[in-house]
Amino acid sequence: MTDQLKVLVTGAAGQIAYSLLYSIANGDVFGKNVSVSLILLDIEMMQEALGGVVLELQDCALPNLKKITATCNVQEAFTDIDYAVLVGAMPRRQGMERKDLLKANAKIFKEQGKALENYAKKSVKVLVVGNPANTNCLIAATCAPSISKENFTCLTRLDHNRAKAQIATRLEVATSAVRNVIIWGNHSSTQYPDVRHATVSVGDEAKPVPLVVKDDAWLNGDFITTVQKRGAAIIAARKLSSAMSAAKAICDHLRDWHFGTPKGEWTSMGIYSNGSNYGVPENLIYSMPVKIDENGYTIVDGLEIDDRSRVRMDATANELLEERNEAMKFLSQSD
Known part of the structure; x- marks a missing residue:
């Protein structure tokens, strides 16, 4: 392995992450010559399920997967990362108005933007997936002023x-x-x-x-x-x-x-x-x-x-x- 990357995935116990993590860990995204340290972040109530995801990743016996860190601690998750894949977000529930969804996610992505600002590499590349993805991405970028706006993207x-x-x-x-x-x-x-x-x-x-x-x-x-x-x-x-x-x-x-x-x-x-x-x-x-x-x-x-x-x-x-x-x-x- 000639290169190493630290890749954070939030909402890591969720269904999108469950379909995503194998491909990242298997070298299908960043190449077979790159070893990946996966940092899996989810809320405290999801830690048991997240532990099951870790067990499965271990059982895949993937040569590109150097290390797995499962956590609900924001500082631990964001420290020195190369890529942040921000999947986790508040979903829109029945009866919830759009402004309620925006308010809930503004809080989440403000916190994650500040974590990027305080702990991540300044070269970190950020992909926001959690909806409303465009606006969540803008919130995170606004709260991380020392990181180039070009380093923030959302999934289309x-x-x-x-x-x-x-x-x-x-x-x-x-x-x-x-x-x-x-x-x-x-x-x-x-x-x-x-x-x-x-x-x-x-x-x-x-x-x-x-x-x-x-x-x-x-x-x-x-x-x-x-x-x-x-x-x-x-x-x-x-x-x-x-x-x-x-x-x-x-x-x-x-x-x-x-x-x-x-x-x-x-x-x-x-x-x-x-x-x-x-x-x-x-x-x-x-x-x-x-x-x-x-x-x-x-x-x-x-x-x-x-x-x-x-x-x-x-x-x-x-x-x-x-x-x-x-x-x-x-x-x-x-x-």
Whole structure:
């Protein structure tokens, strides 16, 4: 093993983490030449279940897994970490209003942001998964001012993968044949799945998705709403939220962030907006297309935005502005 990484996963006794931890520990994310120390954080009442997760990881006998630390202590969890995968969050319960969810999570991610500030490496890369992921990510970044805002991202790769899969299924091709879809905005039902710049491999040629699909009504209608509402559809069918597909998307996000995106391809990540790209307001975590190399990610700039797309992109930005303003009220009240 030539490298070592300390990787924190919060909500580590939950169902997403249960689908995620094996892939991280097995070298499927950071490479087979990297040894991983896993730090598993969950609340005190989940420590018995977390202990069971540790036993299973031990029984996997994985050569890349150097050490497992299970804890409910925030300082122990965040000290000197290289990656933070913040999965744990307060779920929305029946009868709970959105402002109640924002208030509960503002407290959680304020604490975790401060823990990143006080204990983590300044180079730490942070992926927020717990919903509302964009706003939770912004709260954590705000509470860790000495860590670059570029080091904070939220998960929209699940939506990105869903969009690819819908196109691939429609055209009866492999998902690997579909490239450069975009998820704009919030990881919510206002997100905008955009395939206007995407391509699909037909033989040896990459052709524009709209040209191959030949159904603008579907692309501007059912395709978008299916991706937007996919999470709700899974809950309705399973009576549980996405776990397997979310874990896969987390792995995809982390792998690309660590190794870079393939040449000529981009992915979707919720990233900090400084107000200079695509008319997205400053101080939001907003999903955009990015290319990644050894120097980090860069926004794919210069893509044409038509009037219909502008309306959708602004709508999801406005939702994020409302969430941000509500969350910041809760932060100021708790100071």
